[in-house]
Amino acid sequence: MNSNQILDREFLEIRAKILEVAAALDRIQRAEGDVSSDSRMQLVADAITVIGTEQADAIRAEKIQLLFSREYDTKWLEGFEIASRT
Amino acid sequence: MYYIDPHLHMVSRTTDDYETLAKMGCVAISEPAFWAGFDRGSAESFRDYFRQLTEVEPKRAAQYGIQHFTWLCINAKEAENVELSREVLKVIPEFLDCPNVLGIGEIGLNKNTRNEAIIFQEHMELAIAYEQQVLIHTPHLEDKYQGTRMILDMLGKHDIDRTRVLVDHVEEHTVGPVLEAGYWAGMTLYPVTKCTPARAVDIIERHGSDRLCVNSAGDWGPSKPTAVPDLVLEMRRRGHSESLIRKIVFDNPRQFFSQSKNFVLADPESRVGI
Ligand SMILES: [Zn+2]
Numbered sequence: 001m002n003s004n005q006i007l008d009r010e011f012l013e014i015r016a017k018i019l020e021v022a023a024a025l026d027r028i029q030r031a032e033g034d035v036s037s038d039s040r041m042q043l044v045a046d047a048i049t050v051i052g053t054e055q056a057d058a059i060r061a062e063k064i065q066l067l068f069s070r071e072y073d074t075k076w077l078e079g080f081e082i083a084s085r086t
Numbered sequence: 087m088y089y090i091d092p093h094l095h096m097v098s099r100t101t102d103d104y105e106t107l108a109k110m111g112c113v114a115i116s117e118p119a120f121w122a123g124f125d126r127g128s129a130e131s132f133r134d135y136f137r138q139l140t141e142v143e144p145k146r147a148a149q150y151g152i153q154h155f156t157w158l159c160i161n162a163k164e165a166e167n168v169e170l171s172r173e174v175l176k177v178i179p180e181f182l183d184c185p186n187v188l189g190i191g192e193i194g195l196n197k198n199t200r201n202e203a204i205i206f207q208e209h210m211e212l213a214i215a216y217e218q219q220v221l222i223h224t225p226h227l228e229d230k231y232q233g234t235r236m237i238l239d240m241l242g243k244h245d246i247d248r249t250r251v252l253v254d255h256v257e258e259h260t261v262g263p264v265l266e267a268g269y270w271a272g273m274t275l276y277p278v279t280k281c282t283p284a285r286a287v288d289i290i291e292r293h294g295s296d297r298l299c300v301n302s303a304g305d306w307g308p309s310k311p312t313a314v315p316d317l318v319l320e321m322r323r324r325g326h327s328e329s330l331i332r333k334i335v336f337d338n339p340r341q342f343f344s345q346s347k348n349f350v351l352a353d354p355e356s357r358v359g360i
Contacts, residue, residue, distance in 0.1 A: 001324055061285065065259035069231035076236055080200040
């Protein structure tokens with residue numbers, strides 16, 4: 001499939017999904033309380049930025065996955081003080 | 087198209103699901119031992135569960151012409167209880183010669199804790215001692231990346247044949263490190279928390295079809311045991327060849343499982359009746 005065919009197939013899906021996100025954010029805003037300082041709201045905003053930004057490679061999904069991931073510390077094993085079992 | 091679902095928890099599904107799977111072309115299932123939705127109280131409870139996996143499920147599946155294989159372990163969630171885990175580890179060898187047991191699994195991490203890491207390593211030692219294949223669960227959502235990297239770190243310390251290990255539930259950010267390290271990778275088609283058929287096909291298009299399997303991981307949660315045929319349809323809609331589709335849903339799992347001495351798959355083309 002070429003990019004035009006994929007766009008034809010995906011356009012309404014993309015439109016619907018973006019509307020779902022917009023409506024969910026509206027729902028949060030309309031509700032009682034304030035979540036503006038909740039770190040998850042910043043994650044959502046950052047993820048939307050990734051979607052809207054031109055990427056050198058097609059890695060938006062991977063970038064968003066990493067954005068929503070806990071940090072990985074290469075030295076984790078030392079922190080756990082588990083004797084190497086090999 | 088005939089297919090194998092390499093990760094499906096049939097103990098929590100109905101017999102109707104077996105019938106639907108059979109109608110959709112499923113000829114074999116592998117069922118890793120997992121969390122029952124509640125913490126079990128004793129090693130005896132696991133012994134009963136292992137009997138269910140090795141005695142009851144193969145018979146239930148056979149009624150619909152589906153071959154049932156299984157993997158044994160104490161799952162990552164209950165592995166937080168180190169004492170119980172070690173008792174269960176002692177029970178496992180009793181079942182390793184059962185004809186449908188493919189290896190140790192699904193071991194792994196859940197919340198990436200110290201206790202989970204300890205029991206993961208003890209399972210690896212058991213697998214090595216008994217020359218078993220290994221199927222590995224990676225954590226979900228925000229814990230997946232960290233947990234997958236931790237698992238790869240621990241696996242790297244063992245002298246194992248990497249082609250006999252499958253790291254499951256990979257997604258866009260974890261598939262690369264798993265395949266590059268030489269392991270097999272599994273993609274799980276599961277609503278909301280894991281991969282959709284469309285994203286799984288994207289991953290195949292980006293990373294190639296070698297050492298990559300796809301499964302439904304159907305269980306007691308909101309899952310879809312017939313998700314593999316959804317992937318078949320998505321690949322067809324995108325114009326992929328039947329041979330590539332077959333490689334992903336049949337040839338690859340068969341190739342991976344064939345490294346286990348207990349894996350004998352009847353040729354679906356030459357069977358007569360159920
Ligand atoms: Zn599972």
